[in-house]
Amino acid sequence: MELTKDILLDLHRRMVRIRHFEDEAGKLSESGQMPGALHLYVGEEAVAAGVMVHLSDEDQITSTHRGHGHLVAKGGDFKQMYAELYGRSTGYNKGKGGSMHIANVDAGMLGANGIVAAGPPIAVGAGFSNKYRGTKNVAVPFFGDGATNEGSFHEAANMAAVWKLPVVFVCENNGYGEFTPQAEHQAIKDITDRAAGYGMPGIQADGMDAIAVWEAAGEAIERARNGEGPTLLECKTYRYYDHVGRSGIGLEYRSDEELDEYRKEDPIPKIEKHLIDNNVLTADEIQAVHDGILAEIAEAIKFAENSPLPDPSTVTEDVYYTG
């Protein structure tokens, strides 16, 4: 597993795509132009990018309420994504799902999910399927620190371990479940402390560093592809915005110092410094990456805004497959 220039560029690009996608979505939501509740991924980009670089469309992920970043990193198309957030019929889910259910099954993205910890058991099903069908594919559930207290996480982890399934459990430990700090929802600091209880390896990566995540994830995914069973990968990370939306409910539950500390660890400037220091990109070239993505986003938002709303008569369509 060599950290080539291509991989560096890829990590960077995926993170920048997420960052701008989320910032623009957050603004649209705040200004009342976008319906529903958005759980933004800003600050945690290194995790999605570092993992997703290893995955193909045949590898599956399950996501969370905080799912846009995962879909962007898994190659999500901005147009269909914004259209979905806007509830338009051109969206990935024809407007039926919205932010909390955005999905692209064709690319192995088995959906954001409004139910905390619903993803792991589904990913176990996908991992089981990969093994059953004799493929080398892996399934990767993403979930938060808070989610690890749900019974469904536990059941999934145990099943994956006893059946040695190709599943890599990626915990995005951002230190909070909504407004509750980790210390008040579990007596442990490291989610990896749970791995031994399933008989699977638990490894950690700095979730504010895409390269670190890439390395750790690569190891775990390779093990899974080789039939050596699941891994619990914990990435310590931080969300820069509130639980919902950018400024959220205005509750003071985190200190400015804490936020500042993690701002200093912002994974995007961090990798950009690496790119420049290692002569992969110049500052101008980096700016061009941002500009290109911002232009793509502007166009996608226009596309979404000009897209039709779904016809009310379609409300009862898509409940069942009818052949």
Place this chain on the structure above:
Amino acid sequence: MELTKDILLDLHRRMVRIRHFEDEAGKLSESGQMPGALHLYVGEEAVAAGVMVHLSDEDQITSTHRGHGHLVAKGGDFKQMYAELYGRSTGYNKGKGGSMHIANVDAGMLGANGIVAAGPPIAVGAGFSNKYRGTKNVAVPFFGDGATNEGSFHEAANMAAVWKLPVVFVCENNGYGEFTPQAEHQAIKDITDRAAGYGMPGIQADGMDAIAVWEAAGEAIERARNGEGPTLLECKTYRYYDHVGRSGIGLEYRSDEELDEYRKEDPIPKIEKHLIDNNVLTADEIQAVHDGILAEIAEAIKFAENSPLPDPSTVTEDVYYTG
């Protein structure tokens, strides 16, 4: 914590009471005289006895489908117990519960339970209550190896740990969930491997040795009473009969050798040897203990058989408290 003669006699007595209670119940069930399905506790007596000696009526336990042994050890009255198994109105639950729900709340026995792993969350509630009310009481959920794969076990363990509740989680690891050996339902051998994941101590005791259980449980219970939080206590044990009833469904899923091995470890002869070796009881006195209990059982069975069946009109009573 001193292993006095009284405690030795108590441990022995509780185990013998369970053993004979269960053997007789098993026979009655096998001969078709007793309705329903009985999950017998024979072989595992040391666990219930070793734990219960430490508890008063103000300490609570939750039990499992395999619950008779827990209730006997918690001071259950044979008459009301057999009457309940027979579905008589004189039973602990007026015949409404039967084997799988037998309970005596007055003595802190919060019920056998037909739902695997339903007990731990309820015990967490009782432990919370003990703490909230400022008592020194503890709550003890019993559960099997198989139960530790249910989400509810996980949620309960985490809650007890983060809130430092006076709860001692007692796992009766008998190596099987129904007919499935442990190695096929979890990738770990020691349930204590799960303790660290909750941030609580995990300790083990030989579940075929009442004295060993008594020692380990005493330690954990004391910690709980002192406000030092929960413990996971794993007792490796074995059930001598089938999953349901004595001979069960006649499936070959355990070897004769395995059974023989554990028969050699039978906790009752083991403690009886100890009693004799240490001049606590003579063989005759031991026999007298058995005889006394058997006589009490014979009387209790007669009581139960002569007790009235509940009046059909009471079927809709006791659903709600109506004042």
Place this chain on the structure above:
Amino acid sequence: MTAEATTEARQLPYILAITEGVRQSLQEYDTSFLAGEDVGLAGSVFRIYKGLYAEFGPERVIDSPISEAGLIGLGVGAGATGLRPMIDIMFSDFIGECMDEIANQLAKTRYMFGGKTTLPVTVLTMGGGGINLAAQHSQSLEAWLCHIPGLKVMMPATPHDVKGAIIAANRDENPVFVIMNKASLGITGEVPEEPYAVNIGEAIVRREGSNFTIVAIGRMMHEAMTAAEILEKDGIDVEVIDPLTLQPLDTETILTSVRKTHRALVVHEAVRFGGIGAEIAAQIQENAFDDLDAPVGRIGAPFSPVPFSPPLEQAYLPNAQKIADGVKDLIGLD
């Protein structure tokens, strides 16, 4: 009973009536506590418990891990051992996470034990759609709960009733669900300052009328009242009944009305098929068959999950116009 004008004039929004109901419940019993996900510092994502954490402290207003099964278990164990738990399940959509603890433990323990325990447990949860939260945060699942002997189920529509329901639930020795409504948080109404309980199992005649009975559940009561105004213009004099409690159901008040009006429509936000409206309609025709001039109608959501997109969700949810149309249909107008 008939809605009576109270002498109290204080107006309070639904959201603050919830807070007050819980506050006064915590004051009334030292043994009561509130536990749930983010109910403490945040006062819930809905801010319905704002201030209670500061007032009662972390021993009595308790932020829990994200563990709904654990939370209901907490209620059962604490309720059986001397406390009066108030358990918050943030969205009623999440009851699937703990239906075993609800249906097999909370509801059945007293019966299984032969009546030898009480479980004075209140479960507070937020139901309903209307704010684009999509399929997993907008449901109305009261039918599941009403089918389970051992539970009581309330769906208060007004600020007055939500406060009174919470206090009533907390005073009751049985498990009671109070399903609050997220789209009603801003609705304002009279709420007496002192603690009071509504009567569990007693429906409320919200509007008297002679031609037609609408039984409207939860938020749909407000839509039915608007529908009644629309219909008044067509000369249809509608009586609106708010059952308030769905389990036990006040069948008598409903039947008395139908025997007078000879026609009825039941409305709820839940999916129509298998909703509680089916039970109410079935009971009406069973008990007042000869009084009926038309079949008992039902309006509920169509047979699909709740869609996200605003025009789809609007098409999905029942409202005043659909109710009025349903009434006209049943009467044979239009």
Place this chain on the structure above:
Amino acid sequence: MTAEATTEARQLPYILAITEGVRQSLQEYDTSFLAGEDVGLAGSVFRIYKGLYAEFGPERVIDSPISEAGLIGLGVGAGATGLRPMIDIMFSDFIGECMDEIANQLAKTRYMFGGKTTLPVTVLTMGGGGINLAAQHSQSLEAWLCHIPGLKVMMPATPHDVKGAIIAANRDENPVFVIMNKASLGITGEVPEEPYAVNIGEAIVRREGSNFTIVAIGRMMHEAMTAAEILEKDGIDVEVIDPLTLQPLDTETILTSVRKTHRALVVHEAVRFGGIGAEIAAQIQENAFDDLDAPVGRIGAPFSPVPFSPPLEQAYLPNAQKIADGVKDLIGLD
């Protein structure tokens, strides 16, 4: 459709019809597997899958940990990625452990994704009472499932239908629940040897009659047939309809019968309040109001958990005599 005499004469008990249905499903699709607690070596505690583990091996007949939520999740994930899972939930009472995965994932995923996946998942589970297994192993909870758009729900009463339902469910591209009945395992009937599917959503007229319609669900079909014989002696000619599928419900077959007989009683083992009988009764009176000579009656269990003690359980469960009495009541006899 009307029950037709098949040319096949082989008799098989319900229990072996289940086994054969699953066996042939596993043969039909390489992508099908069976997973559940103790379904492998033991062939389930009910022995309904006996022999399949030996025949298909541990890759396709899979003993799982005791993790019902995990099991349904397995079905969702495997079903969305090319397999046709058959998931066994040992007792239907345990669906509370996985109602979130059932209602919020399995049922809704296709819709939430805008139709962009199918979930050909079969859930096999054992329902009903009658063998003294008490409150947590005897329930009939089909009403929960029928209220959730996205699921199909079947309750086969006969050996023929249980085999055909399993195969039909496995062939269907949607999630289908097959709720089997533990008190019927010994019932014997004709079962063709070749694989066949019953039609999902098609009710069966079990007995034609002109005076009265009984709609009887699951095992209650047999009790209704006996009741019909009792009633024949009183000159009441009863038509018995077995819906077989509850979701989607074959309303047309029921209505056709009621339009002929003018009277109906719906019977199920589930608690009467909020049971699927309420929906059926509500639909009958909505759609055939003018054809009805009497209200639509309902018989179900009383409002309590299932009691353990045999005389209590017998008092609790509906049976032929109670059905016959119910019919006479509605007709105004006695």
